[in-house]
Amino acid sequence: MPLTDLPELVALESHAEGVRIPPGVTVPLTARVRALLDTAEMRRLARVSQLGLVSLVYPGAVHSRLEHSLGVYRRALEFLARLKHDTRFVAVVTEADAAAFLVAALVHDIGHWPFCHPIEDVGMARFPRHESLVHDILSQGEPAAVLATSWGLDPARVAALITSKATDPAGRILHSLLSGPIDVDKMDYLGRDSLHAGVPYGRHFDEERLLSSLCLNEQGTALAITDKGRTAAEMLVFARYVMFSEVYWHHAVRSATAMLQRAVWILRDALDPASLVRLDDRGFVDALGTLAAGTSASPLVDGLFGSHRHLFKRVASYDALRNPAIHRALAGRTYDDKVAIAGRLAAAVSRRIGIAVGPDDLLIDAPPAEREVEFRLTVREHQDGSSSRGFPNFSNFSWRRFEELSPVVRSLAHEQFDDLVKRVRLFAPADTAAAIAGCTSLGNNTLGDNGLNNNGLEEMILEAVGKPS
Numbered sequence: 001m002p003l004t005d006l007p008e009l010v011a012l013e014s015h016a017e018g019v020r021i022p023p024g025v026t027v028p029l030t031a032r033v034r035a036l037l038d039t040a041e042m043r044r045l046a047r048v049s050q051l052g053l054v055s056l057v058y059p060g061a062v063h064s065r066l067e068h069s070l071g072v073y074r075r076a077l078e079f080l081a082r083l084k085h086d087t088r089f090v091a092v093v094t095e096a097d098a099a100a101f102l103v104a105a106l107v108h109d110i111g112h113w114p115f116c117h118p119i120e121d122v123g124m125a126r127f128p129r130h131e132s133l134v135h136d137i138l139s140q141g142e143p144a145a146v147l148a149t150s151w152g153l154d155p156a157r158v159a160a161l162i163t164s165k166a167t168d169p170a171g172r173i174l175h176s177l178l179s180g181p182i183d184v185d186k187m188d189y190l191g192r193d194s195l196h197a198g199v200p201y202g203r204h205f206d207e208e209r210l211l212s213s214l215c216l217n218e219q220g221t222a223l224a225i226t227d228k229g230r231t232a233a234e235m236l237v238f239a240r241y242v243m244f245s246e247v248y249w250h251h252a253v254r255s256a257t258a259m260l261q262r263a264v265w266i267l268r269d270a271l272d273p274a275s276l277v278r279l280d281d282r283g284f285v286d287a288l289g290t291l292a293a294g295t296s297a298s299p300l301v302d303g304l305f306g307s308h309r310h311l312f313k314r315v316a317s318y319d320a321l322r323n324p325a326i327h328r329a330l331a332g333r334t335y336d337d338k339v340a341i342a343g344r345l346a347a348a349v350s351r352r353i354g355i356a357v358g359p360d361d362l363l364i365d366a367p368p369a370e371r372e373v374e375f376r377l378t379v380r381e382h383q384d385g386s387s388s389r390g391f392p393n394f395s396n397f398s399w400r401r402f403e404e405l406s407p408v409v410r411s412l413a414h415e416q417f418d419d420l421v422k423r424v425r426l427f428a429p430a431d432t433a434a435a436i437a438g439c440t441s442l443g444n445n446t447l448g449d450n451g452l453n454n455n456g457l458e459e460m461i462l463e464a465v466g467k468p469s
Contacts, residue, residue, distance in 0.1 A: 002090075002095065003080070003084050003090055003093065003094070003095055003098055004084055005095070006080070006095055006098050006099065006102075007030045007032075008028065008030055008033060008077060008099075008102055009077060009080055009081060009084070009098075011028035011029070011030055012028050012074075012077045012078075012081060013081065015028075016028045016029075016030075017029075019070065021067055021070050021071060021074075022063075022067070022192065022195055022196070023191070023195055025074065027070045027071075027073060027074045028074075028077070031150070032146070032150035032151055033073070033102075033106065035146045035150045036103065036106060036107065036143070036146050036147075036150075037070075037106075039141075039142035039143050039146060040141075040142060041110055041137055041141070041142065041143055042066065042069070042106075042107065042110065042143075043066070044278075044280055045064060045065035045066040045069060045109060045110070045112065046064050046065075046066040046067075047064070047280035047281060047282065048064060048065045048066075048112060048113070048114055048280055048281055049061075049062055049063070049064060049065070049114075049281055050063050050064060050065050050067070050068045050189070050192070050193065050196075051063070051193060051196075051197075051248075052114070052115045052117070052118070052281075053115065053118070053253055053256040053257055053260060053304070054193075054197065054247060054248065054250075054253050056252070056253070056256050056304070056309060056311065057250050057252045057253050057256075058196075058197040058198060058199070058247065060196050060197060060198050061193065061196045061197045061247075062196070063192065063193075063196045065109045065112055067192070068109065068188060068189055068192060069105075069106055069107070069108065069109055070106075071188035071189075071192055072105045072106070072108060072184050072185055072188045072189075073102065073105045073106040074188075075105070075184035075185075075187050075188050076101060076102050076105035076106075076177070076178075076184045077102070078211055079177050079184055079211070079214065080098055080101070080102075082211050082212065082214045083214060083215075083216075086214075086215055086216060088216050088220045089173070089216055092169050092170050092173060092220070093170045093173060093174065094170065096152075096153070097170040097171075097174060098174075099151060099153060100153055100157050100158050100161060100174070101161060101174040101177065101178070103147070103151060103153060103158050104158050104159075104161040104162050104174070104178055105178060105184050107134070107138065107143070107158065107162075108134075108162050108178060108185065109130075110133075110134055110137050110138070110143070111130040111131060111132070111133030111134045111137055111277070112130045113130060113133075113276060113277040113278070113279065113284070114276075114279060114280065114281045114283075114284035114285075115260060115281075115284065116129075116130045116277075118257045118260055118261055119260070119261065119264050121261070121335075121368050122261050122264065122265055122335045123334060123335055124264075124265070124268055124335075126268070126273050127273045127276075128273065128277065130277075131162065131163050132163075133277060134158075134159045134162050134163065135155060135156060135159035135163075138155035138158055138159055139155045139156075143155070157171075161174050161175050161178060162175075162178060162179075164179065169220075169221065172221050172222065173216065173220075173221060173222060173223070176221075176222035176223045177223055180222065180223055180377075181223075181233075181375045181376055181377040181402070182210065182214070182223060182225065182233065182236065182377065183223075186236070186240065187207065187210075187236075189202075190202035190203075190205075190236070190239050190240060190243060191203045191207075193243065193247065193248075194239075194243060194247075197247050199246065199247060201239055201242040201243050201246060201247070202239045202240075202242075202243045202247075203239070204235060204238075204239055205232055205235035205236040205238075205239050206231070206232040206235060207232075209228070209229055209231075209232040210225070210229050210232040210233060210236065212228070212229070213225040213226045213227075213228050213229025213230075213232065213233075214229070215380055217378040217380075217399065218378065218380075218397075218399040222378075224377065224378040224379065224380055224399075225377065225378075225379055225380070225402075226379070226380045226381075227379055227380065227381045227382065229379075230379055230402070230405060230406070233375075233377065233379075233402065234406055234408050234409060237375050237406075237408070237409050237412055237413070238408070238412060241412045241413075241416065241417060241421070244417070244421060245421045249367055249421060249422075251314055251317070251425065252311055254365050254367070254425060254427075255311045255312045255313070255314070255363075255365070255425075255427045256304055256311055257365065258312065258363040258364075258365040258425075258427050259300045259303060259304055259311065259312055259363065259427075260300070260304060261335070262297070262300055262339075262360060262363055263288065263292060263297040263300040263301050263304075264288070265335065265339065266292075266295060266296055266297040266300075266360065267288070267291050267292060267295065267297050270291045271287075271291065275287075285305045288301050288305075289301050289302075289305065296358070296359075296360045297360075299429075300360070310429075310430075312363060312427035312428055312429055312430075312433070313427065313428065313429070313430045313433035313434075314425055314426070314427060314433065315362070315425075315426040315427060315428050315432075315433050315436050315437070315457075316425070316426045316457060317423050317424070317425045317426075318330070318423060318424045318425070319419060319420050319421075319422070319423045319424075320418060320419045320420075320422070321419040321420055323458075325458075325462065326424065326458055326461055326462070327423075327424050329461065329462060329465045330364055330366055330424045330461070330465070331366045331369070331422070331424050332366070332369045333364075333366070338364040338366070339359075341364060341461075341464050341465055342359070342362045342363060342364045342426075342464075343359040343362075344464040345362055345364075345426075345460060345461060345464040346358065346359050346361060346362040347359075348460045348463070348464060349362065349436060349457075349460065352439065352456070352460070353435050353436060353439045355432070355435055357428070357432055361428055361429055361432055362426060362427075362428050362432070363426070363427045363428070364424070364425075364426060365424070365425045365426075365427060366422070366424045366425075367421075367422045367423075375402055375403065375409050375413055376401075376402075376403075377401075377402040378399050378400070378401065378402070379399070379400050379401075379402050379405055380397050380398075380399055381397065381398045381399070381400060382396055382397065426461075436457070439456075
């Protein structure tokens with residue numbers, strides 16, 4: 001069967017009936033897509049929030065992983081609708097490959113467990129990364145039966161496209177559509193998260209122009225764009241940068257993240273990862289609350305999920321540009337290191353300000369070390385102004401790295417993001433944070449995003465870092 005006869009692609013282009021999702025689009029559903037959506041494993045995603053703790057700051061951001069999965073699946077159809085006109089793509093990607101890609105797009109979050117991103121960042125070996133669960137979930141029960149009877153697909157093929165283990169030419173191409181500089185996942189979550197959070201930042205890129213510019217790179221091994229999509233791609237990079245700066249890593253979201261991480265770290269020996277990864281949000285919160293009772297994790301869990309929101313407040317904030325010594329001393333540390341440093345710092349602060357600061361009352365937060373907006377993408381340029389319509393004449397093309405063509409991208413991905421957005425912050429309960437801010441021996445104005453140089457708090461941090469564990 002040729003790619004153009006793929007039932008889901010036919011349904012998209014014939015405007016078949018489907019399910020409506022924000023922002024007012026229809027996701028076409030064939031019988032075999034419905035069969036996957038009706039499995040218990042996919043229905044669980046309707047009870048797992050897409051943004052987790054972000055809703056504590058942006059109350060509208062309560063959309064589900066299922067809604068996002070439907071959006072990613074529709075994006076996958078749009079990518080195929082564009083790339084079916086690329087002669088090199090259709091020469092490599094068969095109808096079966098494309099079907100596996102659509103399933104991978106729909107189920108890419110099937111292993112996602114509640115709040116897994118911040119917990120995975122703690123780096124506890126007992127807690128699996130959600131991507132590693134995909135193959136086992138697809139290989140058992142309802143998902144395995146649906147893949148075999150309705151799709152004729154091997155679960156291993158679908159999982160390999162998601163986890164980047166596919167090594168064949170079609171598999172490498174399709175993985176780049178699922179996870180790359182421009183992919184079906186990012187193009188959905190930026191706009192969807194922005195919509196539900198009530199902010200404009202993630203919706204300010206030209207989706208239609210970007211889709212129309214999709215092509216394969218010079219080697220024919222991964223997704224690239226033509227030069228007409230360059231501005232739209234720059235807008236996508238900027239949208240991602242601002243979403244991280246203002247939403248995903250908003251200071252109050254990072255406070256909530258630090259509290260959840262510390263609570264899970266305290267309870268790590270009592271938690272059963274094998275059962276937690278099968279829960280939805282409510283089940284996870286209930287389990288955490290039960291285990292936290294009577295421990296130092298209790299006020300942290302209650303402040304996040306109890307009847308009243310009690311988030312820790314900023315004590316200080318340090319970026320790599322204005323506070324390089326502090327940032328360098330704390331960023332990139334293992335979680336165990338940060339807990340030990342925070343404990344020594346809490347003891348020193350207690351002595352200085354004259355009130356008790358417990359070892360779990362001072363939290364050091366640093367975002368993950370990996371770049372989040374780095375944009376390794378190839379741009380196909382026309383050498384002689386010839387049109388790209390019809391069969392491409394590759395002798396008329398040149399291929400350039402996107403970062404070479406765009407100083408905006410270079411600046412956002414490196415100087416702006418790494419130096420200014422990835423702040424190291426200290427958080428404490430409100431009364432403790434206020435006491436530290438009001439202590440003249442620590443220097444005034446320690447509360448906020450400037451992190452004064454050479455004040456008492458900075459000296460105490462560096463001393464706490466320097467002491468052996």
